[in-house]
Amino acid sequence: MDERTEQLFVAAVREKRRGLWRIAFSILRSEADAEDAVSAGVERTWQKLARIRSEEAIPAYLTRSVINAAHDELRRRKHLTPLEPLEDVLPAPEDGGIAGYVSSLEEKYRLPILLRFDEELPEKEIARILRIPRGTVSSRITRGIAMIRSQMRQEENDHD
Amino acid sequence: MTEQELRQALRDHRAEPPQGFDVRSDMMLARLTERGEVKVKKVSGLMIAMAVMLVLTLATAVAAGIVGWRRGLEERLGVTEEVREAYGDSALFDEPGLRAEQDGVAVTLDECIVDSGVAYMAFRVHGWQPRLAGGEGESRVPQFDGLQVEMDGMEELTFIEGLFFDGLDSEGRLADGSRPQNGDVLPYVNEDGDLVYIVRLFSNQEDFAFAGRKIRVTLRDLGVSSSWYQRALVDAEGPWVFDWTLRGDTRQRTLEGLDAPLGDTGAVLESARLSPVSVSLCLRGEGAVPWFCGFRLKDGTVLETLAERGYADEEAADGLYRQKWMLSRIVDPAQVQSLLLALPEEGAALIEIELP
Structure with missing residues (x-):
């Protein structure tokens, strides 16, 4: 991967990350889970960076990956019985x-x-x-x- | 309801990420880019690890910056009796003496060394033997897989790092003067069986001070990370939690109106602020400007590679480039005779600026 692409990726993450967190939070309603979804989405995007066709598509790819990661967490939750209340889940x-x-x-x-x-x-x-x-x-x-x-x-x- | 009202309502009730989110995100980016640091264009700046330019390619080198630390903050930062006497009445040194024990492992916050840009904290780990012997070709390093720092004014922090001390001095040598070979297990464990975990915090903000800020450091998941496994091999989950108020020396040697030309680079050094373990510079120029490298002391000692990690403006703001650097050892600002700078390119000559 060339350095320019890497720098664009890093810049896109830094610029978008708070917005990405808000999107994940709107799905998951948990601060910590939203942060995990952002991390997972960023990591997935990084792994596929070489395959993203244009540099302009990086921000959209990031957002898509974070949404997917949030949905993965929702699916995971359906299979779990929480033993303790999620303290950092904020009410609507x-x-x-x-x-x-x-x-x-x-x-x-x-x-x-x-x-x-x-x-x-x-x-x-x-x-x-x-x-x-x-x-x-x-x-x-x-x-x-x-x-x-x-x-x-x-x-x-x-x-x- | 108009669309503008909708837009405004969403902004007024925006949820914000928890404290430390940006810093944790930067740490993740650093891991992804696999260089232990991230070249970040933040506003108009670059976060740089100078040690990358001097890197030792050891199989067990985890991140640029920790290679070359002697055992304990005191040895590595060159804290002599003269330095302790010079700062005897300051808050540069602090021994909080806090202790936490979990899962049979005791962690003690032994010492802090804090000035206006950098905070170093040494945690002594007792009662744990890391599983450092791996398979052929596998490298392992001890680590706390979870390091969390919460501090008043967290958003002003630029850099957080936590690494176990590897027993090497500033030249990359072992205690007996020899250099380790590729594949050697480094001496993370002291003769007394303890390890030292060093946390560093850095802020590139002007007029920043750690002193007086409440801080909580939480360490979790003590174990080893391996080049063979994605997840760390954890022996003790913890957590070990430390709450205290940072002290720190806020005194600086401030030099303004220097107007010193920097060789034939076309750049001019406008001002400098020297603290015991950090230095801030303000330069004027067009295009590439030299970076801080080190000092010549009044006793003639030349320290050419003092700049261990730092921040440097990539673009000028109001015609000025600002830099702030962590030093690899304590230096009494009053003992500095000259600044040493060089353009950030291979083979660049040192430029010396004598201070008034």
């Missing part, structure tokens, strides 16, 4: 706030919204990361926002 944000509504969305709507509005990625990049058509990204974001607005209206009506 309180209901009533926009962030809380986002947090309560199904992952297929939540992830595109986070990638678009929190990580500021273009839809084309999100499509590459999630490996879904661009149109699907757009429709899931639209649908997710509609669900949030619907919940907000519902809450306003409940208060009236």
Whole structure:
């Protein structure tokens, strides 16, 4: 592997790592597990670096690998019976706030919204990361926002 | 709800990674790149291990920087009676005397040596015999597979390292003056059966001080790492936990307005701050600027390879390049006559700048 590619990889990890952690955390709801997923995703990307076709694809590959690692952890959890409470699992944000509504969305709507509005990625990049058509990204974001607005209206009506 | 409101709400309620995340991530990157350090372009800087340029290709060399450490902080950093007297009333040296015992292994925090850029901590491990004899062609080193440092102002740390002392001096020689051969098992274990684990912390921030910061060091999974196995061979899980408040000498010899040309490089040394185990420089120039190498002392002693590891700006900020370096031994700043610098290229000549 040439030094330039290695340097680009390192720079991409440093630039993206906090955002990667937030994405993993949105899936796993555990600080430590999110960090492990980031580590695993970074390591997987490193191992496949020589096969990534273009240097511009490294950030998307990183994000994809971290999401995969988080999903692996979710699958693993299903087979475990926790003996102790996960102390570092934070509760979902309180209901009533926009962030809380986002947090309560199904992952297929939540992830595109986070990638678009929190990580500021273009839809084309999100499509590459999630490996879904661009149109699907757009429709899931639209649908997710509609669900949030619907919940907000519902809450306003409940208060009236 | 507008998209802007959504964007703002997500930012206002952003979850943030736990303390130390960035540093642990850097450590992982360092392991991946297999050079014990990462060339990092952070803002406009490079994190560099000078020892890589002087590397000894021993089969058991774990990371550049630890090769060449004598047994114990005192021997390796050249702490003489004169140095202790010179710093007798300072907080440079500290003996916290903290002890933790788990799984039959006692770990004692013997000594700290701390100035404004670097903190060294020596942990003595008693009651454990590492399994260093492996198969033919296998290399093994003792290690704590888990080193966790939590400190007030963690984000200001640039570098954390923990390695067992390997018994070699600064020239890569054993106690009897000989050099180890490839495949030799290095003398990690003292004559009294103990090992010494040295943790180093470094910050490249200007005006940084360790003194007064609360710190917790947690050591886990004591064992050996092997070139044959992905995971460490762990003998004792621990953890061994140490909580204390760092002391440290914050005094510096500060030299400003130097305006000293650096040979024919076109660069100029503007200022220098000398601490007992670290040095900061500010240079002005265009293109490549020399890096700090060492000192000439007032007694004539020349220390050409003092810069063990450090940080150097790759791009100038406001026309200035900043560097900060860990030293491989303690030097009383008052005894420094000249700075020695050189361009970071093979065969570059030393440039000497006499200090006022």
